[in-house]
Amino acid sequence: MRFDLEIKCKKIVGGRTKGKLLLSKKPINFLGMVNTQSGEITNTSNGFERQNLKGKILVFPNSIGSSVGAYTIYSLKSNNVAPNGIICTNNVDITTASGCAISNIPLAFIDNQRYNDLVNCIKILGKNKEIEITLDTEEGKIIID
Amino acid sequence: MHLTRDEEKGLSGEYGEATSAAYRILVAIGEATDAEKLVPIKWAHVSGVNYNTIGDSGLEFLREISKDGKVRVNTSLNPMGFDRENLPELSPEFIEKQFEIARAYEKIGVIPTFSCIPYEILPIPQEGTQVSFAESSAAVLANSHLNIITNKESALSALASALTGKSPYSDLRIDENRSPMVEIVNETDLENELDYGLLGYFTGKTIQKSCTGICNISENTDMWSLKSLAAGIGTSGSCGMFQPKKPSKFIEKVNYGKREMNETRDELNTSEDGQLITFGSPQLGIEEISKIQTLMDGKKFTKPCKIFCPKSVFCKAKQYGIIDSLQKSGVDFISDACTCLTPLINKKNYDSIITNSVKASYYMKTSNKVSVALKSLKSIIKGYTV
Known part of the structure; x- marks a missing residue:
């Protein structure tokens, strides 16, 4: 059965992209937790398995910690290991916004209710299944294929 | 976010590529934080200097910015990887690239303070002044103790504010959110x-x-x-x-x-003991170096000890005779850099260090992969001196 769901989002950095969804319930300190050569999240104490950001649509609350995290996002992009798109669910912090702006990574914000819609959708599709989503910030929508 | 005609011109590239990139950053932050407008700022403090953290892509970005960018307000600079006047045994490539980053910042008009405690080396503006501080510890201290106003800026947002003299009017810049x-x-x-x-x-x-x-x-x-x-x-x-x-x-x-x-x-204490004692993340000011001298009272450290401080603080302490006294106690002073993320301390030369800084502890473990014995200043002096 084909399953299509659209969730509205707020555009922060424009663009349309696709990728497998990578969901983190916890914030990320880009400087301390991410390897800019491989795109891997190296600090697994944050509830992550050894996930890789490359090509993903990262859904997470917001970034924390170092101001240099903005350069980490830029380095990920320069090294071709950046996420294709990012969606913040708590607030769009200045580090993520500025890093995505200069790296041309589409960035969106979804509020609590829409975040819950997304989580419910993941549950319906199956927890272990890789879910591909389209992030179209110009149109203000997330499409779950 | 509303932009004035002049700001629109800046965004469209009329004032050059660097200014245009700066406005793109500010507009994204404006959208992210629901700002209605940009407001002038009087002082920017920029991070993203250490080659260890920003790497080749950061250097390339700064090369581009420095082609036509110029800061419009007083702008101070975070620490780099090592002491300019006391070159360490790092690869010539690292040293050259680090100096190239420093030159790019100087070319756009940044004051080469190489310090994460700019508030201890430059005059503090009057109460309520809007500034733009990237260094996270300095931003929190500015809002909480220095009575000046900043959001918790990123390296790129503070640079954008330096290049335009402006920042989105949002979050902690608005009285009711403070x-x-x-x-x-x-x-x-x-x-x-x-x-x-x-x-x-x-x-x-x-x-x-x-x-x-x-x-x-x-x-x-x-x-x-x-x-x-x-x-x-x-x-x-x-x-x-x-x-x-x-x-x-x-x-x-x-x-x-x-x-x-x-x-x-x-969570932060990842070792019982360490091979090296470090103080300074954030860098130490004159009062803190003085305090160490007083507590040492002529004793000697039993392990190597590095103190990280700004160059200007080092020079002042030198005049007071504090540097000579602490060097006799076994202290090695490093200016322009900070314990946090310095390439001078990594898993190749140290398994573990001893420090009183939680910030150093977090980044030493997560980025430099060095374990940390977290102890207070008094406990370090009690346990590691004769």
Whole structure:
């Protein structure tokens, strides 16, 4: 059965992209937790398995910690290991916004209710299944294929 | 976010590529933080200097910016990887690239302070002045103790503000957002700067709001402890301001007791002992270096000890004879750099270090892969001197 769901989002950095969804319930300190050569999240104490950001649509609350995290996002992009798109669910912090702006990574914000819609959708599709989503910030929508 | 005609021109590239890139950053932040407009700022403090952290892509970005970019306000600069006048045994490539980063910043007009404590080496503007501080510990301290106003900026947002003289009017820049909506109720005896750092780390990790109250901390807390508190908050979270206050009936509360303190210490303390003692993350000011000298009282460290401080602080301490005295005690001074993320301390040369800084502890473990024995200044001096 084909399953299509659209969730509205707020555009922060424009663009349309696709990728497998990578969901983190916890914030990320880009400087301390991410390897800019491989795109891997190296600090697994944050509830992550050894996930890789490359090509993903990262859904997470917001970034924390170092101001240099903005350069980490830029380095990920320069090294071709950046996420294709990012969606913040708590607030769009200045580090993520500025890093995505200069790296041309589409960035969106979804509020609590829409975040819950997304989580419910993941549950319906199956927890272990890789879910591909389209992030179209110009149109203000997330499409779950 | 509304832009004036002049700002629109800047965005469209009429004033050059660097200014256009700066406005693109500010517009994205404006969207992200629901800002209505940009406001002037008087001082920018930029991070993203250490080649160890920004790498080749950061260097390439700064090369491009420095082609036609010029700062429009006083702009100070965070630490780089090593001391300019005391070159370490790093690869010639690292040293050259680090100097190229420094030259790019100087070319756009940044003051080469190489310090994460700009508030201790440059004059503080009058109360209520809007500034743009990227260094997270400095941003938290500016809002909470120095009575100047900044959001918890990123390396790129502070650079964008330096190049335009502006920042989005949002979050902590607006008066009504500078009152805490939640407070940490401290139930512990804060005995030293490390205890304040642990409280800060817990606060940043727990509080998701921009401003938090902290109850039961002394109004006469010394600068080292305030810097530790601010650095802890800056390291673990997104909170950009604290207010020391008495508990209020009307605000949501989070308790910080012995258990929370121990859990925080257990997370950051990753070694029983270390091969090297380091002080300075944030860098030490003159008062803190003086305090170490007083406590040392002529004794010698039994392990190598590095103190990180700004060049100007080093020169001042030298005049007072403090440097000579501490060098006799076995201290090695490093200016222009900071314990946090320095390439001088990594897993190739050290398995573990001893420090009183929670910020150093976090980044040493996560980025440099070096374990940390976290101890207070007094405990370090008691345990490692003869």
